[in-house]
Amino acid sequence: MDETGGKQGQNGSPELSLRPLDLSDIDDFMVWAADDKVSHFCSWDTFTSKEAGIDYIKNTVIPHPWFRAICLDNKAIGAISVSANNGRNRCRGELGYVLASKYWGKGIATKAVKMVASTIFKEWPHLERMEALVDVENGGSQRVLEKAGFQKEGLLRKFFTLKGTCRDFVIYSLLSTDPQS
Numbered sequence: 001m002d003e004t005g006g007k008q009g010q011n012g013s014p015e016l017s018l019r020p021l022d023l024s025d026i027d028d029f030m031v032w033a034a035d036d037k038v039s040h041f042c043s044w045d046t047f048t049s050k051e052a053g054i055d056y057i058k059n060t061v062i063p064h065p066w067f068r069a070i071c072l073d074n075k076a077i078g079a080i081s082v083s084a085n086n087g088r089n090r091c092r093g094e095l096g097y098v099l100a101s102k103y104w105g106k107g108i109a110t111k112a113v114k115m116v117a118s119t120i121f122k123e124w125p126h127l128e129r130m131e132a133l134v135d136v137e138n139g140g141s142q143r144v145l146e147k148a149g150f151q152k153e154g155l156l157r158k159f160f161t162l163k164g165t166c167r168d169f170v171i172y173s174l175l176s177t178d179p180q181s
Helices: 023-033 050-061 108-123 139-147
Strands: 016-020 067-072 075-084 092-099 129-135 151-162 165-175
Touching: 016 108, 023 050, 023 075, 023 092, 067 108, 075 108, 092 108, 108 129, 108 139, 129 139, 129 151, 139 151, 139 165
Parallel strands: 092 129
Antiparallel strands: 016 067, 067 075, 075 092, 129 165, 151 165
């Protein structure tokens, strides 16, 4: 085992992969979804029951067009998604991600975002821009995006109500024409 809790791969680090999140992942899902530290900056509230988690996976995750588990050695330790826009906004998609707090600060979220960036523009050729909105107080997530090559575009003042409070957000973007690292 290594410092991230996974088996070591051929190069001495755990195998990081993205795959569809499904009902068999419910116990792993609850590790991060039931953690107040993890949900603090998320649009959803902390999950308080396994049944609510199952409903979420069934009704939101499985029908979602691009929602993946972030896995270490095939164990779901977080999730990442790209939400599509329609009509004239079809060229844009919004990135979201969450990671179990035990894995914060280890570069895992950055690697997962880079993995998405390297494939999403091929999988969705109509997509020209991937955006991410981050609470101004979520410095860790801002660093993830910057390390993954996203450009900080600006501050959106009083942009989104999060947990009952209207909050400022920073907007980041990555274009299909930007260099992929």
